Structures are given as C-alpha cells and as structure tokens.
Amino acid sequence: MKLLEVRNLSTHYVSSRGTRVTRAVDDVSLAVDEGETLGIVGESGSGKTTLALSLLRLLPPAARNVGGEIWFEGEDLLRISNAEMRRVRGKRIAMILQDPLASLNPLFTVGDQVAEPIRVHEGASRGSAWDRARELLRAVRIAAPEARVREYPHQLSGGMRQRVVGAIAISCGPRLLIADEPTTSLDLTIQAQYLRLLRDLQRDHGLAMIFITHNLGIVAKMCGHVAVMYAGRLVEAGPVARIFSSPAHPYTQALLESIPRMSDGRQRLTAIDGQPPDPVALPPGCAFHPRCPKVMDRCRVEAPPEFRVAEAQVSRCWLSG
Amino acid sequence: MNGSAANASPSRAAALTLAWRYASFRSEGFPVLPVLIIVVFVLTALFANVLAPHNPEVGTLGDRFHPPAWQDGGTGEHLLGTDHLGRDVLSRLIFGARVSLVVGFMAVIFAGILGTVLGILSGYLGGWVDQVIMRITDAWLALPALTFAIFLAAIVGPSAMNIVIILAAVYWTRYARVVRGEVLSLKEREFVRLAIVAGCSKRTIMRRHILPNVLNSTIVLATLMLGVVIVTEASLSFLGVGVPPPQPAWGLMLADGKKGLMAGYWWLTVLPGTCIMLLVLAANLLGDWLRVKLDPQLRQL
Amino acid sequence: MKRVGFALISLFLLSLTIFVFVRVTGDPAVLLAEPGASTDDLAAIRQQFGLDQPLWVQYGSFLAHLGRGDFGQSFYYRTDVFELYRSRLPYSLLLASVAMLFSLVIGIPTGVIAAVRVNGWWDSAGKLFALLGLSLPSFWVGLLMILFFSVYLGWLPSSGSGTAAHVLMPAFALGWYFAAAHMRLTRSSMLEVLGSEYVKLARIKGLPEALVIAKHALKNALIPVLTLAGINLVLMINVAIVVETVFAWPGIGRLLYEGIAFRDFPIVQAIVLLGGAMIVVVNLLVDVLYAVIDPRIRYER
Secondary structure: OOOEEEEEEEEEEEOOOOOOEEEEEEEEEEEEOOOOEEEEEOOOOOOHHHHHHHHOOOOOOOEEEEEEEEEEOOEEOOOOOHHHHHHHEOOOEEEEOOOHHHHOOOOOOHHHHHHHHHHHHHOOOHHHHHHHHHHHHHHOOOOOHHHHOOOOHHHOOHHHHHHHHHHHHHOOOOOEEEEEOOOOOOOHHHHHHHHHHHHHHHHHHOOEEEEEEOOHHHHHHHOOEEEEEEOOEEEEEEEHHHHHHOOOOHHHHHHHHOOOOOOOOOOOOOOOOOOOOOOOOOOOOOOOHHHOOOOOHHHHHOOOOOEEOOOOOEEOOHHHO | OHHHHHHOOHHHHHHHHHHHHHHOOOOOOOOHHHHHHHHHHHHHHHOHHHHOOOOOOOOOHHHOOOOOOOOOOOOOOOOOOEOOOOOEHHHHHHHHHHHHHHHHHHHHHHHHHHHHHHHHHHHHHOHHHHHHHHHHHHHHHHOOHHHHHHHHHHHHOOOHHHHHHHHHHHHHHHHHHHHHHHHHHHHOOHHHHHHHHOOOOHHHHHHHHHHHHHHHHHHHHHHHHHHHHHHHHHHHHHHOOOOOOOOOOHHHHHHHHHHHHOOOOOHHHHHHHHHHHHHHHHHHHHHHHHHHHHOHHHHHO | OHHHHHHHHHHHHHHHHHHHHHHHOOOHHHHHOOOOOOHHHHHHHHHHHOOOOOHHHHHHHHHHHHHOOOOOEOOOOOOEHHHHHHHHHHHHHHHHHHHHHHHHHHHHHHHHHHHHOOOOHHHHHHHHHHHHHHHOOHHHHHHHHHHHHHHHOOOOOOOOOOOHHHHHHHHHHHHHHHHHHHHHHHHHHHHHHHOOHHHHHHHHOOOOHHHHHHHHHHHHHHHHHHHHHHHHHHHHHHHOHHHHHHHOOOOHHHHHHHHHHOOOHHHHHHHHHHHHHHHHHHHHHHHHHHHHHOHHHHHHO
16 A cells, blocks of 8 residues: 555635635645655646645645545545644654745744654653754754754754754654755755755655655656646656656656756757746646647647556646547 | 625625625725715815804803703704803814814825925935934934924914924824835836936936835825824814814814713713714725725835 | 944934924023013023023033933922922833733734634724724723713722722723734734744644644744834823823823923923933833844844
8 A cells, every 4th residue: 555645636726705716736646655755846836835735734724625535544634633634744744845944933942843743742751852852953964963952043054954844854753754845945065965864864764755846856866756747737747767768748848858968969948938827827728738849739628637658657648648 | 704694695695795895994995984984074174164053163151061962951953062162062073174184184295295305315315314314203203293292382382283384293204214215125126227327317316206106105104194193183182282272173172071071971072082083094994995005015004 | 232323313313303492483481481471580591591692502501401310490390390200200100001911911812813813703803993993092082981981880980090990991091002003013923923934834743723823923923012012111101191181190191281281391391302212212122122032133143
C-alpha cells in the first residue's frame, strides 16, 4: 500500500460573494511510496502550494475542498475530524515553507520553537523537549547547538534558519515531509548544502518527501518521481528518468527545452510563448492550448483526461490518447 | 449568514440584506445613508432662514424649558422644546448646523491647503526646508489638538472666524505629515523623473505632477478630518472658548443643556448631541468609503 | 540616540511656539496681567516681564524660568502654578489609568475575537462599535451617562471625586473613544499576524488553534497596540479636559477649564507647555521601551 495516495483532489477558491470560482487544484491524482521522493513542478499559480496546503487541510477560509480523497496510511484525511487532523500535522506529515525568516516567530527562541511540537504531540516535559531540541539542531548540522537554542531567529543566518525549520519538521518523526520551495530563498552556495541535508535526513529517518519547486535541476537531483502541474491540473507524471528523457506532454517538453544548456549551439534562449493563464479565467478545453506548439482543434474545445503513456507515466494530452 | 436568511421568506431576506448593506460598511456600495445625512444637514444650513420657525437667538422667558411636542407640557409651537432662555430648540439646531458646517468646512479646507502646500514643499524640496517644516510639525503634533486650540482661543478671544483660523492652525500638521510621505514616494516614480530630465522647473513639477496625485489622499483626509474638526469645535464651544453666544452652536447648546440636566431636561442635551453624532458619523463613513475607493494605500489611516 | 536629539528639538520648538504666540498676538501684557488691571498695572507688568526688551532676551528669560520650574503665579489661587499642577496631576492620572484599563479590557478582546472570527457577526458588531466610538464626542457620552445613571436611575454620583463610584462614569466616557481605537488596531494587527508565515507554520506543526492564537499570534499582535496604549495614556490625561469639566473631576483638565473661565493665563500656559512636554517625553520613552519588548531591535545595536 502506498504511503500517500491522492485521488481526484479538487480545491476551489470562492470569492466572498460566491460569484467567482477559481479552480486552484483540479482533479489531481498522485501517489507517494514510503521513502520515495516526489517532485511537483509548475509555474507560479499552477496550484502546487494550494495542493500542499490541501494535503494538510490548512486552506485559507476562501478555499474549499470540493472533491476527491487523500489516503494517508490507510485513512482518508478529508474525512477525519479536525482534532484528528491536528494530530496528523507535525507528527505524521510535516511541512517546510519557503521563507525561513518569515516562518519562525521572531519573539520566541529557536529552542522554544523546536521543542514546541514535541511538547504538544508527545506531552514531553520542558526539560526533555529542550534536550531533544538540541539533538535535533545537531542532526540538522547546526554548529554549537547549546548556544543556538537560546537565540532568536533573526540572529541566525538564512541557511541556519532553514535548518531550524527542518529540525522542527522532523522533530516528531513524521513519515512524510512536504517541502514547499525550501531553497528558493537561500543563497546558491547554501542551496546545495541544504538539499544534501534533506537527502540525508530522508535516508536516516526513512522519510517520504514531496518536493515542490519550479526548478527542474533540483528535481533531477532529488526526486525519483515527478508530477508536472499547469493551471491547477496535473499534466504529466512519472519517473524522473522517463519524463526527462521522453516527455509526453508539450508543456513538459517546453519546460525541458527552456533550460539553457552549455552544449547547445543555439544562440537564443527559448522561453515558452505567452503567460500562464489567469486562474480565474481559464481557457476552454485544455488549459495549455493557447501556448501549445502542437495544438489541435480538439484541444481548444475539450479538456483531455489522463492517458497512460507508459508503465508509470501519465499525460493529460490529446496527443497521448 | 446568508444561508440562514434564505430559509426565511425570500422577500424578507432580501429586504434585510439590503438594509444591512446600506447600513453596514463591509459592502463596496455607495454609502447612500451618510451622503444623505450630510446633504440634509447642508441643505438645512443653507436654508436655515426659511426652515427655522423661530428666531434662534431670542426667546421669551415665559416659555422656558418646554419639553418636545410629544411629551407632556410640550407645545406644537416648539416642536423640540425650548431652552433656559425660552429659545426654540429646533431653530437653534437648524442654525447651529450652519455654524458647525461652515466652521467645519472652512477649517478643513484651510488646514488642507496649508498642510498640503507645506507637505509638498517639505517632501519635494527636502533639505533644510524639510527639516524645519518637519520639526515644527512634530512639535505641534505633540500638542493635543484640543489643548492647543484652547490655548490659542484663550489668546485671541472667541469668535467664529477666529475658531476657523485656530482649527486650521491646529490641524494642518496632520495633512502635512501624510502628504509629505506621499510626495517622498512619488518623487521616485517614473513620471516625475521624466519631468526632471525634461527640464521642468521645480515649481512646475510640484504643481502639475505632484499635486494632482496627492489630492486623493488630501480629499480622503479632509473627509475624515471633518468629523474631528466638528467635534473639536463643539468641545471648544462647550467649554466656552468657541463660538460665542448668543450665536447658536451645538456645543454651546450642550453647555447650556448641562445646567438643566439634573432637573431632567433631557432634550437640551440629547438633541444637539444627536446632531453632532449624526454628522460626524456620516462624515466618518463617507471618509472610510472614499479611502477604500480612492487609495487603498491609505488603509493605515 | 538621535531620537533624544529630536525630542529635545521638539521640546524647544514647543516652548518657542508658545512663547511666540503669546508675545506676538495682541498685547501680551493684557494676558499676563490679571483681568481688570488698570493701565498702571499693565505698565508694571511690562516692566516685570521685560516686555520692552528684545524678543530673544525675553525668550531667554522665559526658558530660564521654565528651567527653574517657575511657571508663574496663578491669579485666582494665588499660588505657584507648578504646585497647582502637581497637586492636580494625580487625579488626572487616576482617571486616565482607569479609563485606559477600561479601554484595553474592552478593546483588546473585542479586537482579537473580531480578527479570529473575521467577517462574522462579532466582527461586524465590532466595526459598528468602533465607528460609534470614534464618532461620539466623549463629553456627550458623559452627559448621556449622567442623564441615565444619575438622573433617571440615581445609581451613580454625577460629579466630584472620592469613591470608586465617582470614577466609573468619567472613566467610561473618557475611555470610550480609546476603546474603539484600540479595538481597531488590535483587530488589524491581529489579522496581519494571523496571515503570517509563522502562524501558518505553527498550524503546520499541529498546534491546537487556541495555542496558536494565544501564544504565537497574540504576543506579536499586541506590540503595536500596547505601544499605542502607552502614548494614549498621556494623551488621555491631556484631552480629559472636557470630561473632567462635565463631571467636575479635579484633575489637570478641570484646572485648564478654570484657567480659561477665570482668565487665569499662567495656568493655561503652563498646562499647555507641560502637556506637550509630557507627550514628547512619553513618545521617546515608548520608543526606548519598544527595544525592550522586541528582541529584534534589542540585538540590532
């Protein structure tokens, strides 16, 4: 049985008067095995963060889950009570956010914030929780954890802060870690270090990971499987090696082509024509059709379903059908 | 909330929602009620001579302390009763509207002009001009408006015109602060830079480019200030350093009304105060709506 | 320490302003002399205050007097003004403290709930309350309360000081406006904090909502509110004049009123000066205190 299986998840934002509906996540299905890493790739506005928040049921008030199931360790997370979901968060599923300075409460010490989930979920005493906190800081390779524990977030560097966030995430031994663009705010030199840390943590603790990013390079390095999102829909998914070598969906192809390569003889950078669609006013049919180099008449009218292209690869394109 | 209302009969729910919309301020709709109130008061002030049934400044002592017409002892002659000198309350309220509105508007306009001009100069020219104006603004802002106004009134003596000048002198600093902030950020904008490159004189830039963009904030601030100014004027009059008697000012009426309070002559207190409240409420609501409409950046106010 | 410098400049400008206004408008001798002084007296006053000397010399001696704590003599009370001020200050402090307590006890929880249940019933009621608070002049609220609680119900005394019952109504009337202001600020500050990333992370950690709000959100949200409260406390002392007059509460405000009523200028001048100075000083203190509460600033040195 897979650790996490999402079936036909849809999350919509409804405007306050009930007039405008934005389909932030539309009929998305994916799965993650124990210890596996799934990358979710997409441009801004593609729905990847909403997807992550949906998994934890932490949507803003304007958003609503309108359909689907989220099966985690045998339970449908969408059907359990609020109290039970709270026990899942932090303890069985953890999440790392993008901006470490904003993620940490500026008024509380690092130690307090790392110890907090341990005290809440496991009822640990203050002393033992702080001991665990020190160990965790050591585990995420922060030097001098005894000193750091008493410091405030703004006293740490960006890289250290993100490590603290990582420590918070693994503090209660979750089975799944969702990382939402964890390295985007970090300096380039630190990014590689951090990714290495995440990989080691994953291996040491047997964590499954969902890695959300817009950077295909990171996906290539970190992930075993990848899912590509566009305008709220999953347009292609499969093992990384396959997707990178033979992408089936025109969007994926265009993404891969737009990565500049040194070996290329091309003079100009290729970008994908046009802009991502406004989630409020999606084009009819396939959402990608206005920008698709291989568009057919059918694409403009009907939205394609998911087609199985190969053993583990699916693509939402009429070309694959 | 809408869900439960829908269970009631649809027409009642619709009416309730409509009423709630008009009165509430979470809708983006045009604030009909506040504007209506202001218009009514303005018209009343304009046509005071025609509308008021009696002379607001002279009364017959024999007619003192009549309660409003709907209470025992009231008469149809004086719909809202009379005060301690036998003067008709309704007439005094009507003429009082004139005083409050005239003083209020003029003070707001003068303060606005002074504050905007100084704010623009301070923000745009920078340097020692900025420092001087800002230091004065800071110092004057430190003084509570009412205290400062009282001080000035004590020096120059009470009269309606003096009050306008005093209020303008007290409140221009609010405008200057806000305007200066706006100008500082406007200075960095493209079109200003273009004008400088094109060789426009400083004066032209300030007049043609900066001023129109700052007007939005000024107008919003002015509407919000109107309420404050009216209350200050009422306070001043209440204390005896505002508009001098026998001119009818709502604040003065409240001061007079206090004398009769312990005896239970409620209308002398409740009625003028209600007028103040309605006008200020309307001005505030209008100002809030304008603020949202004209410049979302001003949400800090 | 730049802030201290600015504060000093403000104080300086404040005194200068007061000085200038007094000297420049009309005949200062009239102000500085007792009401009903004869021309001989006026001449004597001129001699005494050196009014025929160049302005800057006058200003120098003015500052020198202030430095010694000599604010002149009250005409009416025949005592040193500073002494008078000191004797009345505790009453104003008491009133302001109770009013502040009231405003925080009502304002903060209301604001918090309004933010947590944003756009709900409580939020709309809160907005209404805020609007009323800002639109109703405090002295009118006071008058209404007297009408209701003293005249009709006979529960509370309408004037004077001495027992807890005496302070209730004035404190309510004074704190009313500030309760609305505090509620508004708490609400918006709370809303901002609730939308922050660290609150999101707190929820991601699986913390119970009550803990998220009480521990993470509240402490951060209250910083600006408490800052404002500190500044408002001093403001309260100074704007309490009208409320104190309505309730005959023997504080600084009442003293100011007496100053105007009896044309006792030294009192007026002193209160304005000291009031402004108080505010400048408190603003400075609050800035410094901020550094203590917020560890970010503390460590930035």
